[in-house]
Amino acid sequence: MVTQDLKKFETPVFPFTAIVGQEEMKLALQLNVIDPKIGGVMIMGDRGTGKSTTIRAIADLLPEITIVKDDPFNSHPTDLDLMGNDVKQSIINGEKLQNDFIKIPMIDLPLGATEDRVCGTIDIEKALTEGIKAFEPGLLAKANRGLLYVDEVNLLDDHLVDILLDSAASGWNTVEREGISIRHPARFVLVGSGNPEEGELRPQLLDRFGMHAEIRTVKDPILRVKVVEERTSFDQNPNLWIENYAEEQSKLRDNIVNAQNLLADVTIGYELRVKISEVCSKLDVDGLRGDIVTNRAAKAYAAYNGRQEVTVNDIAKIITLCLRHRLRKDPLETIDSGSKVDKVFKEIFELD
Incomplete structure (x- = not known):
């Protein structure tokens, strides 16, 4: 009985929607x-x-994912790309596999x-x-x-x-x-x-x-106090704190799941793709990884916002995150904070 109770016990995790700042x-x-x-x-x-x-x-x-029970690779029951060889072989042999949720x-x-x-x-x-x-x-x-x-x-x-x-x-x-x-x-x-x-x-x-x-460490004293208070409240009564954020957590979870389902239908116009590559070219980004990642991230951001077409604002939101670490040629240089990427982005996309 004690063993079963211990299995049920899980260490409470601070809610994602309760995290202040660090956008x-x-x-x-x-x-x-x-x-x-x-x-x-x-x-x-x-x-x-x-x-x-x-x-x-x-x-x-x-949300929880479906796996083949007791499989060491968390194999997906139906997706061949996400299953180990033993599970594939079992399916070929027509064996009945048990599923589990984790x-x-x-x-x-x-x-x-x-x-x-x-x-x-x-x-x-x-x-x-x-x-x-x-x-x-x-x-x-x-x-x-x-x-x-x-x-x-x-x-x-x-x-x-x-x-x-x-x-x-x-x-x-x-x-x-x-x-x-x-x-x-x-x-x-x-x-x-x-x-x-x-x-x-x-x-x-x-x-x-x-x-x-x-x-970066939060500098605003009022915001710092808020962070400390939220963490203290969570440590004192984690279950109540998790309950308070349950609705926000559920809403964000639904947003992410909907975005995952919508992602395949999201498109990015040819002109925007050309401009993204112009930005990468002007910043002298080596290779094409920067172009590919920026296109992917812009689509994911559009999907997150429930849209099937990428806009300039979507690209503006993610391009610094995708390119700032690709500008450094010398290992001794520091990574650009994002101002260089932002400046070139505004030039190419003709924004003020």
Whole structure:
């Protein structure tokens, strides 16, 4: 009986709609949840500005997902791109699979994690002696169809960052040991955070993140008091606090789900696409990732607002988040706050 009660107990999560300020970070997270193909978000800012709280809050806000019961990869029951090989094989064999509902996975990647811990390992001995592909899933398997959060990503080994970014971009993780290869789905929203004082990521790695949000410590004393009061009230009576925000949480959840469903129907006019590429060209953005991400993010923002056609205002809202981290050519340079992107955007789009 005690064990069942413990299973029911869940640590209360601070409501996403109760978070004061930090609009850039909140917007970037919402857009990546609507369209994970944007490519994740890098959040840089001061210590103690609620980065971890906000990321846990967005994961808690989202509706539950359907998975194949007891599957280590959170496989989707019908979508082939989101299921592991064992589930595919079971479906081919005509086996009846049980479904289950879980909260969106939110996986924290510890700073000292090894490659085996992240990617998973293959039991070579079992493979050689018994001929079985014995795979021990890693954090990428657990993060499938969810969020993977890396705090202090700028202190993580570049090789591991590369693996994370490759998996996030391709949606698959491949583990190879001694000629044995295992591949499984790894579709997740990669969220990295860090403090600029501890160093930036290399420009090549930074460019792989879809969006870059900056957060600063709130300076306004009245707003600071409000943040402290809200947090204190939540800590004293979390269940009541969650209840107070239930309606707002439900409304935002519906907005995100509706946007996910609408996204495929959203279009962006040819002229606007040309102007986005003009902005990227004038800013000397390397490659075409900036163009692609800006187009995707603008569509996601239009969908979030319930529209099927992207407007100039949609682009204005997201273009800085998509391009500011792609301007740095020298690793010793600091990232532009957004003024350069904003200036060129207004010139090209002929805005005041």
